[in-house]
Amino acid sequence: MGLFRATMSAIRGGLSKTRSALAAPLATMRGRTIDDKTITELEHILLSSDVGVTTTDAIISDLRTQAAAGALQGKDIIDLLSQRLLARLEGKNREIAVAETSPTAILVAGVNGVGKTTSVAKIGCALKGEGRTVLLAAADTFRAGAVSQLTTWAERLGIEIVKGEQGSDPAAVTFDAACAAKARGTDVLLIDTAGRLHTQEPLMRQLEKIQHVTTKQIDGAPHEVLLVLDATQGQNTLSQAKKFSQSIDVTGIFLAKLDGTARGGIVFAIEDETGIPVKLIGIGERPEDVEPFEPKSFVKALIEVAR
Numbered sequence: 453m454g455l456f457r458a459t460m461s462a463i464r465g466g467l468s469k470t471r472s473a474l475a476a477p478l479a480t481m482r483g484r485t486i487d488d489k490t491i492t493e494l495e496h497i498l499l500s501s502d503v504g505v506t507t508t509d510a511i512i513s514d515l516r517t518q519a520a521a522g523a524l525q526g527k528d529i530i531d532l533l534s535q536r537l538l539a540r541l542e543g544k545n546r547e548i549a550v551a552e553t554s555p556t557a558i559l560v561a562g563v564n565g566v567g568k569t570t571s572v573a574k575i576g577c578a579l580k581g582e583g584r585t586v587l588l589a590a591a592d593t594f595r596a597g598a599v600s601q602l603t604t605w606a607e608r609l610g611i612e613i614v615k616g617e618q619g620s621d622p623a624a625v626t627f628d629a630a631c632a633a634k635a636r637g638t639d640v641l642l643i644d645t646a647g648r649l650h651t652q653e654p655l656m657r658q659l660e661k662i663q664h665v666t667t668k669q670i671d672g673a674p675h676e677v678l679l680v681l682d683a684t685q686g687q688n689t690l691s692q693a694k695k696f697s698q699s700i701d702v703t704g705i706f707l708a709k710l711d712g713t714a715r716g717g718i719v720f721a722i723e724d725e726t727g728i729p730v731k732l733i734g735i736g737e738r739p740e741d742v743e744p745f746e747p748k749s750f751v752k753a754l755i756e757v758a759r
């Protein structure tokens with residue numbers, strides 16, 4: 453599914469906090485001779501950002517080897533960093549999967565308050581903008597106010613919704629929504645689920661059940677299981693991704709709230725630690741504040757200002 457096109461200006465805006473944190477220390481390095489001292493300094497900058505040890509070690513050891521071989525003379529450290537950061541992100545499938553026969557089902561999960569419902573609204577808004585029909589399943593029957601929150605979004609965006617009573621079985625709501633999507637020939641079914649901690653066993657079992665019901669009702673579904681992570685939570689997102697993947701088949705990360713944090717480098721750590729691709733990013737509270745994760749624009753927005 454060619455979900456929606458990345459806009460460089462939106463990504464630049466969304467990453468301004470991360471960029472400010474990285475730009476100042478990096479800017480002082482431009483034009484320097486690339487010797488051991490410079491590389492060690494770069495290592496400290498990367499380690500003190502949220503990029504993580506794996507990416508930092510890989511980039512730094514490569515630079516050291518090349519510097520020792522005399523291959524970096526006359527090169528610019530920022531350009532080298534930018535190329536290597538990009539290389540770590542490229543070559544992954546970041547497309548949102550689409551079913552050959554409708555509906556495509558997208559299940560959205562994550563811990564409490566990370567931005568799931570807003571992200572569902574954003575995806576729905578983008579899909580509707582592309583002329584696709586969308587149905588929302590209000591499968592958060594747990595939190596008071598959750599159903600009305602999603603209903604408000606549905607009304608605002610002009611999208612259909614299937615819901616149940618608060619306290620009812622979310623798997624039953626999912627079942628009803630899947631049946632409705634099939635009967636109506638809806639293009640995309642978006643399933644919003646309740647926030648839960650991976651330590652809450654019964655709630656995790658319930659999430660498995662929601663996935664299972666979707667699979668039973670729609671061939672090949674869910675076509676995407678998006679785990680929403682809150683970028684402001686930095687390293688804590690890593691354990692969330694690992695634990696959720698043990699219960700459900702997470703196919704992609706929706707990294708929300710990138711606009712509110714200097715920790716955008718966490719993208720590298722997430723992909724290193726979990727192997728799950730970041731597919732979409734949230735860069736604000738409005739329904740249009742979503743972008744497909746596109747490595748080139750991302751790295752450019754992260755590094756470019758240091759010139």
Ligand SMILES: Nc1nc2c(ncn2[C@@H]2O[C@H](COP(=O)(O)OP(=O)(O)OP(=O)(O)O)[C@@H](O)[C@H]2O)c(=O)[nH]1
Nearest residue numbers: 564565566567568569570647708709734735736737
């Ligand atoms: N700045 C910013 N705020 C966001 C973004 N995504 C969501 N939010 C805000 O985060 C808060 C929580 O969002 P929700 O979508 O309700 O989160 P949730 O995960 O559904 O929460 P629960 O259902 O209670 O688990 C709201 O105030 C949103 O406006 C984003 O990309 N950027």
Ligand SMILES: [Mg+2]
Nearest residue numbers: 568569592598
């Ligand atoms: Mg919610």
